[in-house]
Amino acid sequence: GNSVTQMEGPVTLSEEAFLTINCTYTATGYPSLFWYVQYPGEGLQLLLKATKADDKGSNKGFEATYRKETTSFHLEKGSVQVSDSAVYFCALSTNSGNTPLVFGKGTRLSVIA
Amino acid sequence: GAVVSQHPSWVICKSGTSVKIECRSLDFQATTMFWYRQFPKQSLMLMATSNEGSKATYEQGVEKDKFLINHASLTLSTLTVTSAHPEDSSFYICSARDLGVNTEAFFGQGTRLTVV
Numbered sequence: 001g002n003s004v005t006q007m008e009g010p011v012t013l014s015e016e017a018f019l020t021i022n023c024t025y026t027a028t029g030y031p032s033l034f035w036y037v038q039y040p041g042e043g044l045q046l047l048l049k050a051t052k053a054d055d056k057g058s059n060k061g062f063e064a065t066y067r068k069e070t071t072s073f074h075l076e077k078g079s080v081q082v083s084d085s086a087v088y089f090c091a092l093s094t095n096s097g098n099t100p101l102v103f104g105k106g107t108r109l110s111v112i113a
Numbered sequence: 114g115a116v117v118s119q120h121p122s123w124v125i126c127k128s129g130t131s132v133k134i135e136c137r138s139l140d141f142q143a144t145t146m147f148w149y150r151q152f153p154k155q156s157l158m159l160m161a162t163s164n165e166g167s168k169a170t171y172e173q174g175v176e177k178d179k180f181l182i183n184h185a186s187l188t189l190s191t192l193t194v195t196s197a198h199p200e201d202s203s204f205y206i207c208s209a210r211d212l213g214v215n216t217e218a219f220f221g222q223g224t225r226l227t228v229v
Binding site: 042098 | 117119144145147154155156157159162164206208210216217218219220221222223225
């Protein structure tokens with residue numbers, strides 16, 4: 001079946017440090033891949049997405065590249081800020097809108113000043 | 114992007130009472146909505162898939178008589194926690210996807226339920 005594996009947290013970084021959160025997937029067919037962010041006490045917000053191999057999703061300084069050969073979609077940011085502290089979820093979809101996305105377990109990021 | 118509105122954002126209720134949580138898609142029609150539960154510092158747990166005009170599909174281990182789901186229109190799904198107990202206290206989140214293949218999911222703001 002389809003699954004997403006992302007690195008265990010929590011991750012603690014100093015402000016302006018480089019961030020990488022690893023995400024790998026197993027899927028049948030050709031999935032779309034997503035990163036969602038959840039700030040404390042809120043729902044999830046779409047951060048970025050990629051719908052085919054070699055696509056790069058980017059938003060707010062975050063980037064992730066869809067690597068079919070390594071079945072990966074690692075999230076990166078060159079210089080994190082305190083406001084980036086949140087939980088990050090990697091997810092995939094291989095089907096239409098009547099099926100739920102498949103989520104990883106989430107990675108908690110804390111950025112300290 | 115599309116908006117999903119969830120209400121209330123927080124609620125406190127007494128043990129034994131029922132609580133209704135609403136989830137609305139504001140600018141698209143959602144034939145399917147999803148309900149999740151999230152424990153502190155944990156991932157999302159899919160509870161059920163809500164289908165407009167038909168019965169919800171519950172995940173294994175979720176009590177359908179305790180968590181009643183109604184999806185009466187293309188823009189509204191409700192989750193009712195019946196005879197709530199303290200162990201039902203949690204963060205509940207709804208989600209919907211627009212029609213089409215491989216489209217992203219949009220999430221409500223979540224509801225913090227505390228049963229006292």
